[in-house]
Amino acid sequence: MRIVGVRRPRDGSDVEVAALDEHHDTVTLIASLEDFWTDPAGHLSRRPAGPTLATADVRQVPPVLPDARVLCIGLNYHDHAAEGSYRDQTLPPYPTLFARWTQSLTVGGTEVPVPANEDGLDWEGEVAAWVGAPLVDASPEEALAAVIGYSAFNDLTARIAQKRTSQWTLGKNADRSGPLGPIVPAGEVGDLRQGLRLQTRVNGRTVQDARTDQMMYTVGETLSQISHTLSLRPGDLLATGTPAGVGYARTPPQLLQPGDTVEVEIERLGVLRNAVVGNDRRFATATTKL
Numbered sequence: 001m002r003i004v005g006v007r008r009p010r011d012g013s014d015v016e017v018a019a020l021d022e023h024h025d026t027v028t029l030i031a032s033l034e035d036f037w038t039d040p041a042g043h044l045s046r047r048p049a050g051p052t053l054a055t056a057d058v059r060q061v062p063p064v065l066p067d068a069r070v071l072c073i074g075l076n077y078h079d080h081a082a083e084g085s086y087r088d089q090t091l092p093p094y095p096t097l098f099a100r101w102t103q104s105l106t107v108g109g110t111e112v113p114v115p116a117n118e119d120g121l122d123w124e125g126e127v128a129a130w131v132g133a134p135l136v137d138a139s140p141e142e143a144l145a146a147v148i149g150y151s152a153f154n155d156l157t158a159r160i161a162q163k164r165t166s167q168w169t170l171g172k173n174a175d176r177s178g179p180l181g182p183i184v185p186a187g188e189v190g191d192l193r194q195g196l197r198l199q200t201r202v203n204g205r206t207v208q209d210a211r212t213d214q215m216m217y218t219v220g221e222t223l224s225q226i227s228h229t230l231s232l233r234p235g236d237l238l239a240t241g242t243p244a245g246v247g248y249a250r251t252p253p254q255l256l257q258p259g260d261t262v263e264v265e266i267e268r269l270g271v272l273r274n275a276v277v278g279n280d281r282r283f284a285t286a287t288t289k290l
């Protein structure tokens with residue numbers, strides 16, 4: 001099953017959650033966005049009972065609540081840490097966390113603009129985990145059990161803005177810079193420690209190739225740590241970090257330019273594909289293909 005958010009533009013309706021068919025030709029509505037996240041496990045346990053619509057008649061959007069927290073691990077693969085901030089330093093015992101705003105998120109098929117003061121955007125293919133139950137002072141085992149599903153994610157980064165200060169917020173929140181793939185239920189994905197293959201491609205050339213069992217900080221451990229400071233709610237997201245191979249660490253550095261296509265492919269989660277465009281397309285109407 002693949003779970004997506006949709007809008008029916010002709011109706012002017014709010015975001016709804018739907019199941020995408022295997023050929024991407026139709027979606028079957030499950031519930032409104034708010035209703036889905038009140039009981040995501042219950043909704044996923046039942047066959048979708050809503051109307052079936054052609055994908056041509058809806059617009060895909062992230063199935064993310066406006067007030068969801070999007071928490072991201074900054075350095076979670078040894079090789080990526082070594083190619084950047086921790087090349088000659090001891091790795092920290094706890095993950096570096098930063099936040100995205102939900103407004104920065106988008107979906108596959110959307111054009112992603114390069115901000116005016118950037119030389120390009122950097123790719124960061126990774127897995128995102130969706131929280132499906134409240135977590136307060138949870139153990140790692142409880143936290144992992146609360147994960148309802150996973151998505152492919154591309155943490156596209158504005159490096160100039162990111163590196164101007166010690167805080168990464170600005171560089172991680174450029175417009176439409178966080179494409180998310182459909183939610184795949186956790187039962188269909190399994191434990192990331194089994195080692196799902198993750199690849200990122202730029203114009204068809206592989207630039208990242210790793211496995212999820214190479215993560216230093218697991219999903220359960222990280223969500224548990226977070227839950228001891230702030231209460232997590234259904235619909236919150238954890239982006240689990242990217243492996244080595246990012247553009248800024250290359251010699252010479254390489255960044256995504258207008259006209260480039262970037263793909264993140266993750267075993268069992270599918271392919272997330274986005275085109276990069278110039279800043280003149282920043283406020284263009286988003287187009288998506290399911």
